[in-house]
Amino acid sequence: MxxxxxxxxxxxxxxxxxxxxxxxxxxxxxxxxxxxxxxxxxxxxxxxxxxxxxxxxxxxxxxxxxxxxxxxxxxxxxxxxxxxxxxxxxxxxxxxxxxxxxxxxxxxxxxxxxxxxxxxxxxxxxxxxxxDKDNFRIVQTFERGNMILVEIKIDKGSLWDDSFIKDLILPKDCVVTSILRNDKAIYPRGNSRIVNDDNILILTSSNGLNDLRKQFRGTKEK
Missing domain, CATH: 3.40.50.720 (NAD(P)-binding Rossmann-like Domain)
Incomplete structure (x- = not known):
């Protein structure tokens, strides 16, 4: 490309x-x-x-x-x-x-x-x-590019598949704002579970996005 x-x-x-x-x-x-x-x-x-x-x-x-x-x-x-x-x-x-x-x-x-x-x-x-748009999509930028809203598609077996929000180890400056599932928005709480085909909205900084992408490209340990 x-x-x-x-x-x-x-x-x-x-x-x-x-x-x-x-x-x-x-x-x-x-x-x-x-x-x-x-x-x-x-x-x-x-x-x-x-x-x-x-x-x-x-x-x-x-x-x-x-x-x-x-x-x-x-x-x-x-x-x-x-x-x-x-x-x-x-x-x-x-x-x-x-x-x-x-x-x-x-x-x-x-x-x-x-x-x-x-x-x-x-x-x-x-x-x-x-x-990398199959999994990551930048939805919007704010504050002249200092803040970024990114959408992440969850694939089966990916790092966050079948995980609770409270168990996520997020990079600095990353906040989960919503879980999109079956055309519905779910307000994320600690006991909210992320599953295959969910789309996760995260508000982050430019540096946070780099760290998030590096982290998310891993897969769950079996």
């Missing part, structure tokens, strides 16, 4: 580094040749030097094979254009835009951008969440 990052500045650089460490197939588009060279040497990802709002440049970057496009330049107008092109022309299912001016968030959403965030860590989690 492939993601394209438009913008290789400070935010884009650390985003690329994070995704590279998580072993994702990622390509960056950046119009500054010196920045392109620096990214290629330091991080070792594929770099396309050009304008991310140019359709031909996006095609060269492999947008036809991409599932996620994240526009993280320092210009909100460019980020909006990139996401609109990705949606309307290339039918990308997930577009993420960095918003430098919080006043633009409502406008971005009205114009079809899937997610608007300010934090590098949150953008990385949104991209990873898209590739």
């Amino acid at each position: 492939k993601s394209i990052i438009v913008g290789g500045g400070k935010i884009g650089y650390y985003l690329l580094k994070t995704l590279k460490e998580r072993n994702f197939d990622v390509v960056v588009i950046e119009n500054d040749k010196r920045v392109c060279q620096s990214i290629a040497e330091d991080i070792g990802v594929e770099v396309i030097c050009g304008d991310g709002t140019d359709i031909d440049v996006l095609i060269d970057a492999g947008i036809n094979d991409a599932e996620v496009v994240a526009a993280v330049t320092g210009a909100d107008e460019d980020n909006l254009v990139v996401c609109q092109i990705a949606k309307s022309i290339f039918h990308i299912t997930k577009t993420i835009a960095r918003v430098n001016n919080p006043k633009n968030i409502a406008m971005f959403k009205k114009l079809g951008v899937d997610k608007t965030v300010c934090s590098t860590a949150v953008i990385a989690n949104l991209i990873e969440g898209e590739f």
